[in-house]
Amino acid sequence: MAKFNHYKTYWLASPAQEIKGSFDTKFGFIARKSDVVAFGKDMHDIYLSQLLEETLQQDNSPKKFIFVHLRGSHQPYENYDEIDKQALPDAEKYDLTIHHTDRTVKALYDVINKYSDNYTLIYTSDHGEIVNVGHGVNNTNVDQFLIPFMFISTNDRYNCQFIESFRNPTGYLSGLMNKYILSNLLGYNVDQTTLNKEKNNDRVFMPDGSVMPFLKFYNSD
Numbered sequence: 001m002a003k004f005n006h007y008k009t010y011w012l013a014s015p016a017q018e019i020k021g022s023f024d025t026k027f028g029f030i031a032r033k034s035d036v037v038a039f040g041k042d043m044h045d046i047y048l049s050q051l052l053e054e055t056l057q058q059d060n061s062p063k064k065f066i067f068v069h070l071r072g073s074h075q076p077y078e079n080y081d082e083i084d085k086q087a088l089p090d091a092e093k094y095d096l097t098i099h100h101t102d103r104t105v106k107a108l109y110d111v112i113n114k115y116s117d118n119y120t121l122i123y124t125s126d127h128g129e130i131v132n133v134g135h136g137v138n139n140t141n142v143d144q145f146l147i148p149f150m151f152i153s154t155n156d157r158y159n160c161q162f163i164e165s166f167r168n169p170t171g172y173l174s175g176l177m178n179k180y181i182l183s184n185l186l187g188y189n190v191d192q193t194t195l196n197k198e199k200n201n202d203r204v205f206m207p208d209g210s211v212m213p214f215l216k217f218y219n220s221d
Helices: 045-058 082-087 093-115 160-164 175-185 192-199 214-220
Strands: 008-013 036-039 064-069 120-124 149-153 203-205 211-213
Touching (some): 036 045, 045 093, 093 120, 120 175, 175 192
Parallel strands (some): 008 036, 008 064
């Protein structure tokens, strides 16, 4: 969709997430469709800001759609460095990875802000985490479905009210809305009837393959 609307597309990730084939990971087939696929030289996410800066320095394409894939906080929770340990000397490993992600998002933001005054930045995740257990497990703990969402745009059209328009009647902003948010940002018009139907049908895909209304799952926790 980005390419169809004349965006040059990029997939940036750490070498730990290198894609050897189109289908060796759940995201491989998407990554391979990008115009540019590049991997950093260090396993830690913080170095992805350097990769992003190198990309922006070398490429003056006017319209860019850049996907930066972070390792984030996955067991055994090793995605942190000495700076994180010095900042939080008494923290558990999971908390150190969260601190590392905070630093990474800030570093990416600083690079974007340095090279452009016309951008939209979204940070989110494809899953939550039950600390020291994982995710995608047959567990009623709702933490594996609760994810962050951060949105910054220099375009006044895409303000807080724009994002709030995707929030469902129960007060939650569902990850299912991401595709509609991106569609709008890329210049597509989304049918309001379709959007309202989706907002009123918030659901989660369970590890056993079943689909459950989010509130039913949330209230059973």
